[in-house]
Amino acid sequence: QLQFVESGGGLVQPGGSLTLSCTASGFTLDHYSIGWFRQVPGKEREGVSCISGDSAGTYYTTSVKGRFTISRDNTKSTVYLQMNSLEPEDTGIYYCADGCYAATVDHWGQGTQVTVSS
Numbered sequence: 778q779l780q781f782v783e784s785g786g787g788l789v790q791p792g793g794s795l796t797l798s799c800t801a802s803g804f805t806l807d808h809y810s811i812g813w814f815r816q817v818p819g820k821e822r823e824g825v826s827c828i829s830g831d832s833a834g835t836y837y838t839t840s841v842k843g844r845f846t847i848s849r850d851n852t853k854s855t856v857y858l859q860m861n862s863l864e865p866e867d868t869g870i871y872y873c874a875d876g877c878y879a880a881t882v883d884h885w886g887q888g889t890q891v892t893v894s895s
Contacts, residue, residue: 779803779884781873786889789863797858797889799873807831807851812877813858815869815891826858827877836877840866863893 785797799811812827826847827836835847846859856873871889874882 779875781875781884781886783871783873783886783889786871786891788892788894790895791864791893793863793893794859794861795863795891797860797871797873797891799856799858799886801854801856806849806854806856809875810834810877811849811856812874812882813847813856814872814874814879815867816872816888817869822872822879824877824879825871828856860891863891865893867891868893 780802782800783797785795787795789795807830810827810829813825814822815825816822825838825841826845828847828849832849837845844860844862849856860867868891871891872886874885876882
């Protein structure tokens, strides 16, 4: 059964850093583009970043460009999201999934909470 497990969230002060991990099981990760999404109450889930199966292609939403870095280690079935210079607007539940567009995702993880606050 295809499954994602996110970890690494927490409470951090503005300007701080966190690294999120998304570990997959039940399938061969390197065949899939993997996306990171975030959601805050009252808003739709938005795409934050995405990486192709071979890491050759990456995408970042405008608000995180230059601050976030997505990477993957297919030998560990894990995708990472390094988040630097965090801002309060980055607060939300972060999910990983098998795709770059929320409308086409088939499987979601349970999410990990990121809170940026002083």
